[in-house]
Amino acid sequence: MKLLQSELYLGMMELSLLDKIKRLVIVALVTDDILMETLVLKGGNALSIAYGVGNRGSVDLDFSMEQDFADVHQTVQTIATNLAETFAAHQLHAFDVKVEEKPGTMPVALRSFWGGYRIKFKVADAAILARYGHDPKQLQRASLELGTAEFRSKSFSVDISRYEYCGHKVAHELDGLTYYVYPPQLLVFEKVRAICQQMPEYVPIVPTHHPRARARDFYDIHSLMEGFDIDVESAESQDVLRQVFAAKKVPIEFLEQLATTQHYHEVDFPAVRSTVTDPSSTQPFAFYFDYVVSRFGQLLR
Structure with a gap:
């Protein structure tokens, strides 16, 4: 589906630069019909962009897909072209596009269910491009810094996870283009799983996985469960969780x-807390932790 570039511009001109870039990336990806059907938005930006809720910022975009790309090389070319064309229509220059497989070294035993891709690229505005466009190294150094006050980077990242459960995906529209997103229930269930993946007992299953603290998932689960009517008790819901x-x-x-x-x-x-719009509105971590444990700790007993 095509959209007049002037209409797209008017819809985005009031956004912050980071939010504008997030939406432009989604538009660039779903301009391709195959990518539109393949990729499913998830994470904190699914909350804010698709559902218009949540007060915790998330810098990068996260997508899932059920399988792998049929032709990785062709997909990389499509992504780079679509990013360049979509950003150019908004007086921005997306360049130095790189798509790398994650993890870099994949044990054979993990190939059927693990891994994904990270897309990284830089952004320059019209003034930077006019001044440094003739010098690729200078252009890279002068590219825009993106992110939050706590975390800023010269690159914007998109993470794509392969072999995920993407059932019940929901169609949304962004500037006249269809994209798919996790339903709130699936957002919660994947965050619960992510917490469990940080347990030391998971390391022998995926030795390349490096556990890390995920307090944000407890916070987000509380926000989702309180903001949406999410069923976790029914047999159907527990089948999805499994x-x-x-x-x-x-x-x-x-x-x-x-x-x-x-x-x-x-x-x-x-x-x-530093990423929450109003940090003073947050509760101590124990509040969110107890909330999640009370709903999932004994759920399947």
């Missing part, structure tokens, strides 16, 4: 260990 866990071979029994993980994740909460 499929989300199975996609990355996470034992569903890990839910019973949630209550033991508070101190591991709590150290990350100050960083989460």
Whole structure:
């Protein structure tokens, strides 16, 4: 579906630069019909962009897909071309586009369910391009810094996770173009799984995985559960939860260990508070932790 560039511009001109770039990236990706059907937006930006809720900023975009790209080389070319054309229509220059496989070295045993891609690129405005466009190295150095006050980078990133459960994906529109997004229930279930993936017992399953504190997931789960009518008790919902866990071979029994993980994740909460629009509105981490444990810790017993 095509959209008049002037209409797209009017719809984005009031956004912050970072929010504008996020939306332009989505538009660039779903301009291609195959990518539109393949990629499903998730994470914090699914909350803010698709559902218009949430007060915690997320810098990069995250997508899932059920399988892998049929032709990775052709997909990379399509992404680079679409980014350049979409950004150019908004007086921005997307360049130095790189698509790398994650992890870089993939053990054979993990290839059927693990990994994905990271798209990274730089952005310059018309003035920077006019001044340094003749010198690629200078253009890279002069590219725009993107991000939040706490985290700024010369590159914008898009993470794509392969072999995910993408059932019940929901169609939304952005500037006249269709894109798919996780429903709120699936956003919650994947965040619960992500918490369980940080347990030391998961490392033998995926040795390339490096556990890290994920206080933000506890905060986001609370926001989602309180903002939407999300069923976790029915047999159908619990079947979905099991499929989300199975996609990355996470034992569903890990839910019973949630209550033991508070101190591991709590150290990350100050960083989460710094990304909230109004940090004074947040509760102590124990509030969000207890909320998640009470709803999922004994769910499948």
